[in-house]
Amino acid sequence: MYIQKKINDIDVVAYRMPYVSSVYIGIWLKVGSRHEKKEQNGISHFIEHMVFKGSKRRNAKDIAEEIDNIGGQLNGFTGKESTCFYVKVYKSYVEKAINVLFDMVFNPLFNCDDIEKEKKVVIEEINMNNDSPEDLAYDMLSSLIWNGNSLSFPVLGTEGTIKSMDRDTIIKYYKSNYIKENIVISIAGNFDDSIFDSIAEKTSNVMSSETGKIVEKPIWKKGIIFKSKEFEQVNICLSMPSIKYSFENIYSLSIISNAFGGGMSSRLFQKIREEKGLVYSIYSYPSTYIDTGAFTIFASTSIENLKDVYELINDEIYSVKENGFSEDEIDKFKEQLKISILMDMDSISSRMSVIGKSLLFLGKIYTVDDIIDKIKSIKYEDVNNLAKKIFNIDQLGISVVGNINEKQIGWLKIEQ
Template sequence: MYIQKKINDIDVVAYRMPYVSSVYIGIWLKVGSRHEKKEQNGISHFIEHMVFKGSKRRSAKDIAEEIDNIGGQLNGFTGKESTCFYVKVYKSYIEKAIDVLFDMVFNPFFKDDDIEKEKKVVIEEINMNNDSPEDLAYDMLSSLVWNGNSLSYPVLGTEDTVKSFDKDMLIKYYKNNYIKENIVISIAGNFDDSIFDSIAEKTAEVISSKTEMLLEKPNWNKGIILKSKEYEQINICISMPSIKYSFENIYSLSIINNAFGGGMSSRLFQKIREEKGLVYSIYSYPSTYIDTGAFTIFASTSIENLKTVYEIIRDEIYSVKENGFSEDEIDKFKEQLKISILMDMDNISSRMSVMGKSLLFLRKIYTVDDIINKIKSIEHEDVNNLAKKIFNIGQLGISIVGNINKKQIGWLKIE
């Protein structure tokens, strides 16, 4: 049963699941690296870290111990357009979980010593990210295709920007963004109505702002970007402009992704890994934002196989552009998507996330019945029309990371 209401002018959505023993509570905020200026890059993620360092009532140790002592799980993450903090606890400890979670998110202390220590932690995280070929290739790709727009910024920021953060800068950014208008609270699990009284008490002093941040829609930039680095394999990301996040088209896009490279029975996995043995890792994935999107393919292979792998991917893009997917493919992956969603909704974490993201960005909650009915209504031509719109070989953005130089990829051209 869905419950949707306003509490202290904050959007709250909840789904009661009396057959489980726990509850997930998430605080979603419409703030991420896309909302940053260049000199602020990484500040959304840094504040996410600082929230865990202590509030005006609790130290970082207090926060950790109080949740650990009740067997709970507490975490957070930052993306390009949102930040989320969440806690999972046994149903008997809901009030304690809300007290800790809301205290740390809405009353962070930002101690100078903690800021300096956390800079070192985040810089290590940036270094670790740069040691991951997939993460590095993706960040490079974003910097290329969204160049000139804040969507191109890495979520973690850079070592230079992180070093520049100070207390005043963090507090100003926090006050501008951790406001009622940017918040959605999402709850899933076993709870009673007293949870709403607790939320009302803990959000009474959250500030409001009538100043709305307007984001500039990015332009797509095709091209090739290369970074020579000592990795065992060559890692390549190939991307095309796609669609924004919307209920209307997101499930057709999911079918396209699953059919093309999203799983073990997809075209790319079967042809490039299973039939030819040219890669260990290959997959596609869609990225959807409030006003745009990208459809990306990642592969990791040897320098000897890189050209062949790229040519097969290119040929498959051509094939979809010209012929689309067969009715059998669409029917198979349509059913796969439907079953996957039904199983995901048994998971309270997935349920909390889907509701939170939907209300934050679409301003509406779509029930499981709404979603399943939408998937059932998708026609073969809906999928193929969208696929032919997205699959455009002349708009490729390509990033390559590995022990390779420009001369060795002289054959690679954007057509």
């Protein structure tokens, strides 16, 4: 059963699951790297880290021990458009979980010594990210296709921006973004109505603001970017402009991605890995934002196979553009998507995430029945019309990273 209400002018949504033993509680905020200025890039993610370092009532060890001692899980993550903090606990420890989670998120201390120590931690995280071929290729791609817009910024920031942060800047950014208008609280699991009283008590002092942040819609930039780095394989990302996050088209987009490169039975996997044996890893995925999106293909291969892999990917893009997907493909991946969603809803964390993200970005909760009905209503032409709209070779943004030089990829061109 879904419950939706306002508590202290904060949106709260909950889904009761009386047959489980635990509860997930998430605090979602509409703040991420997209809301940053260039000189403060990485501050949203840095604040996510700092929240765990201590509040005015608890130090970092207290926070960790209070949740560990009751067998709970406490974590957070930051994206380009949102930040989330969440806790999972056994149903009898809900009050304790709310005390800790809401205290650390809404009463962070931002101790100067902790700030300096955490800068080192985040810089190590940036270095680790740069050692991941997929993460590096994607960050390079984002810097290309969204160039000139804050959507191009890496979530982690850069070593330079992290080192330059000071306590005053952090507190000012926190106060302007951790406000009622940016918050959604989502709950899933086995709980009673007393949870709402606890939330009311712990959010009574959350700040409000009448001035909301407006983000500028990016303009797509096609082109090629590459970086020479000592990796065993060459890693390539190809991306095309796609659609924004919306209930109307998101499930047609999911069918397209699953059919094209989403799994072992997809076109890319079957053609390029199974039939040709040219790659170990190849897949596609959509990225959707509040006003735009990208459809991206990633592949990892040897320098000797790179051109063949690139041309085969292009052939498959052309094939979809000209002929679309067959009815059998669409039927198969519609059913796959439907079953995947139904199975995901067995997960308490998935429930918490789905309802939180839906209310944060769409302003509305879509039930599982709404979602399944939407998938069932999708027609063949809906999928193919959207695919043909997205699959445009002449708009490709491409990033390549590996042990290569510019001469070795001189054949790589973008159609004009």
